[in-house]
Amino acid sequence: MLNSITIAKKEIKDIIKDKVFLVLVILFVIITWISIFMSWEIFKDQVNKYMQSLALLQSIWKASSVSKPELYPLDLLRWVVNYIEMIWAILWIFLWYLTIYKERVNNTFKLFLTRQVKEFDIFLGKLIWNTVIVSIIMFVIIFMIILFLWVLDNAILGIIDYIKLLLFFVSSVIYIMCFYLISFTFAIYSKNIINSLIASFLVWLWIVLILPQIWDTMDTSNQVSWWFFKTLNLSRSEEKKLMQHFWTYEFLRWWTEQLSIEKHYERLNFALFWIKWSFKGKSLWYIISDRRIDIYVLVLSFIILLWLSNYIFRKKVLYQNI
Amino acid sequence: MKNIYILLSKEIKYLLNERMFYYILGIYLIMWILSTFLWYEARQMVISVYNVAKDMLLAHHQIIWPLPISWSSWLAIVKNTIVYNIMIWWLLAIILWYFIWVNDKISNTVKLLFSRSISKKELFISKALSIALALFVIIFITLFVTVLSLIIFKSFHINQFWNLIIFFIISYIYILSFGFISLWITFLTRSSAFSILLSLTIWIIITFVLPDLTSALYPTASLNPVLPATQVLSSPVLDIIHNIFYPFSISQHYKELSNHLIWLIQWIPSSATLLAWPSEYNNITRYSSVWNTMVLLSYLIVTFWFAYFASTKISEIDEWLVE
Numbered sequence: 061m062l063n064s065i066t067i068a069k070k071e072i073k074d075i076i077k078d079k080v081f082l083v084l085v086i087l088f089v090i091i092t093w094i095s096i097f098m099s100w101e102i103f104k105d106q107v108n109k110y111m112q113s114l115a116l117l118q119s120i121w122k123a124s125s126v127s128k129p130e131l132y133p134l135d136l137l138r139w140v141v142n143y144i145e146m147i148w149a150i151l152w153i154f155l156w157y158l159t160i161y162k163e164r165v166n167n168t169f170k171l172f173l174t175r176q177v178k179e180f181d182i183f184l185g186k187l188i189w190n191t192v193i194v195s196i197i198m199f200v201i202i203f204m205i206i207l208f209l210w211v212l213d214n215a216i217l218g219i220i221d222y223i224k225l226l227l228f229f230v231s232s233v234i235y236i237m238c239f240y241l242i243s244f245t246f247a248i249y250s251k252n253i254i255n256s257l258i259a260s261f262l263v264w265l266w267i268v269l270i271l272p273q274i275w276d277t278m279d280t281s282n283q284v285s286w287w288f289f290k291t292l293n294l295s296r297s298e299e300k301k302l303m304q305h306f307w308t309y310e311f312l313r314w315w316t317e318q319l320s321i322e323k324h325y326e327r328l329n330f331a332l333f334w335i336k337w338s339f340k341g342k343s344l345w346y347i348i349s350d351r352r353i354d355i356y357v358l359v360l361s362f363i364i365l366l367w368l369s370n371y372i373f374r375k376k377v378l379y380q381n382i
Numbered sequence: 383m384k385n386i387y388i389l390l391s392k393e394i395k396y397l398l399n400e401r402m403f404y405y406i407l408g409i410y411l412i413m414w415i416l417s418t419f420l421w422y423e424a425r426q427m428v429i430s431v432y433n434v435a436k437d438m439l440l441a442h443h444q445i446i447w448p449l450p451i452s453w454s455s456w457l458a459i460v461k462n463t464i465v466y467n468i469m470i471w472w473l474l475a476i477i478l479w480y481f482i483w484v485n486d487k488i489s490n491t492v493k494l495l496f497s498r499s500i501s502k503k504e505l506f507i508s509k510a511l512s513i514a515l516a517l518f519v520i521i522f523i524t525l526f527v528t529v530l531s532l533i534i535f536k537s538f539h540i541n542q543f544w545n546l547i548i549f550f551i552i553s554y555i556y557i558l559s560f561g562f563i564s565l566w567i568t569f570l571t572r573s574s575a576f577s578i579l580l581s582l583t584i585w586i587i588i589t590f591v592l593p594d595l596t597s598a599l600y601p602t603a604s605l606n607p608v609l610p611a612t613q614v615l616s617s618p619v620l621d622i623i624h625n626i627f628y629p630f631s632i633s634q635h636y637k638e639l640s641n642h643l644i645w646l647i648q649w650i651p652s653s654a655t656l657l658a659w660p661s662e663y664n665n666i667t668r669y670s671s672v673w674n675t676m677v678l679l680s681y682l683i684v685t686f687w688f689a690y691f692a693s694t695k696i697s698e699i700d701e702w703l704v705e
Contacts, residue, residue, distance in 0.1 A: 079576065080576065080579055083579060083583070084579070087583060087586070091586075091590075091591060094591060094594060094595060095594060098594055098595070098620070101617055101619055101620050102617070102620070104617070105617035105620070108617075139594065143590070146590075147586055147590065150473075150582070151582060154578055154579070154582060158578065254402055255401075255402070255405075257477070258402060258405055258406075258409075258477070261473065261477075262409060265409075265413075265470065269465075269469055269470070270413065270416075273417070273462065273465070274416075274420060298438065301438075302431065302434055302435055302438060303431075305434050306427065306430070306431065309427055
């Protein structure tokens with residue numbers, strides 16, 4: 061355990077000294093700020109339009125049937141969630157690739173193995189340093205979120221909001237670590253570092269782009285330019301009755317989407333932040349129990365990948381094949 | 383010219399012997415075939431659902447509207463290519479270029495070349511041509527597969543063929559620009575880590591941040607081949623930001639132009655007023671297709687010039703990679 065912590069400390073010191081890490085943090089802070097600012101401006105615009113419509117209606121002695129848009133601060137974080145699920149995952153793959161590349165060039169791995177260091181210590185050391193770095197960056201982002209929300213709207217978050225941000229923090233770390241473990245597995249498995257990078261990229265492509273797109277492409281409503289069933293003048297209940305004839309197709313479509321951990325991560329956080337309208341006003345406990353499948357999938361994916369990467373790493377070390 | 387030819391031959395031979403090139407080509411073609419197949423299946427599904435719905439409506443003596451997809455563009459089969467070009471090709475162009483150049487640096491090929499009578503200009507031209515040719519081959523094969531798919535799915539109409547060709551030319555220009563960006567960066571930087579990170583940062587800015595600023599588009603909107611209607615233009619602050627940044631939002635210009643070429647936003651039948659026509663067909667596009675094309679061409683020229691300028695700055699005697 062001590063060896064793992066020593067290895068982790070060394071890696072953390074190296075990455076913090078590296079310009080690359082600093083550039084990453086700055087990039088994410090800027091992107092976070094831009095996204096929250098844009099969400100905030102759009103919300104302000106909605107409020108202005110509402111007030112103008114209300115004034116017009118009142119001038120002709122009519123009441124508004126639409127309620128005033130309400131700001132829920134964490135609702136502004138849709139962009140941040142999207143950026144983490146799409147961009148941060150690929151950035152982490154590249155960052156990890158570069159670390160492995162340096163180690164291969166400098167033969168650091170082989171040097172470790174000549175010492176009294178168990179392979180599990182090396183594996184755990186790398187896991188710890190990645191988790192710490194991801195956590196630091198996530199912590200900085202969440203701190204910036206709280207700061208921006210306070211600056212823009214004097215928004216003071218409650219205890220429940222902080223718990224939601226904590227859950228967002230944990231789910232984001234797990235999500236990014238899944239991609240780290242995927243890259244680690246490929247990097248260890250393949251002697252050619254370039255092939256491992258392409259393989260990791262393929263997995264990212266599959267999870268983040270292809271699977272969600274398959275789901276969208278197979279959606280009948282996306283094949284025409286408006287809701288398909290609205291063009292046929294069918295109500296929601298008639299739509300459901302009709303689609304029962306095509307249960308297999310819908311089942312396949314639904315299952316395709318479940319295979320993507322990106323979708324589970326997105327759904328969980330959209331529900332937590334009330335971004336999805338059906339969860340607006342719902343309690344935290346309701347959201348967690350409703351979205352428990354997403355939590356299970358994220359945690360299970362992480363555990364499976366952890367076991368797989370450790371197994372492959374030990375096999376490779378055993379056969380001196382790194 | 384002779385030196386350029388020799389260098390170019392060496393680059394092409396290296397590429398053809400490199401498995402990575404075939405992996406990249408394979409990835410793209412598999413994704414393309416998969417998306418075409420899914421599109422076809424989804425269309426068949428819509429027709430089946432419509433037929434069942436027609437029976438239901440007839441049984442209740444209700445009005446039956448025409449089949450919704452009867453007025454959609456035949457070239458809609460290629461709409462996912464727009465997303466692939468924006469999301470994937472930049473990355474493949476960067477990886478392809480990165481490994482060609484970095485391998486040259488590590489193996490000291492660059493120093494060896496400069497010890498001969500080879501100028502920086504010749505080296506640059508050979509590198510630029512090699513990446514242009516590699517991407518051209520991939521685009522050409524994709525075009526061939528597309529035409530084949532259109533014929534197999536009975537979606538091919540000769541009057542749309544030129545639209546398809548122009549669409550692929552525009553896509554090639556867009557992708558090639560990313561190739562020149564990665565060329566520029568690898569000439570500029572001595573650290574491989576920094577060069578990849580900088581390329582990625584530029585991609586993130588072009589693909590996500592600029593559309594976010596100019597049209598308040600979510601990152602997941604980049605997975606949508608059609609630009610949704612923007613909300614920013616009704617807000618004075620956002621309208622100003624939109625006016626400043628939109629000319630530089632290359633991915634949006636590419637999407638707009640592609641949508642026009644494959645008729646994703648032109649096919650509006652006369653009955654559109656009866657149905658509440660979708661907001662995505664009411665795109666507020668600030669620029670005509672001519673302007674979109676001019677912006678893309680300017681982007682290509684600017685990135686080419688940057689790459690050329692960076693190549694003149696490389697050191698002939700001290701060109702080694704920092705790791």
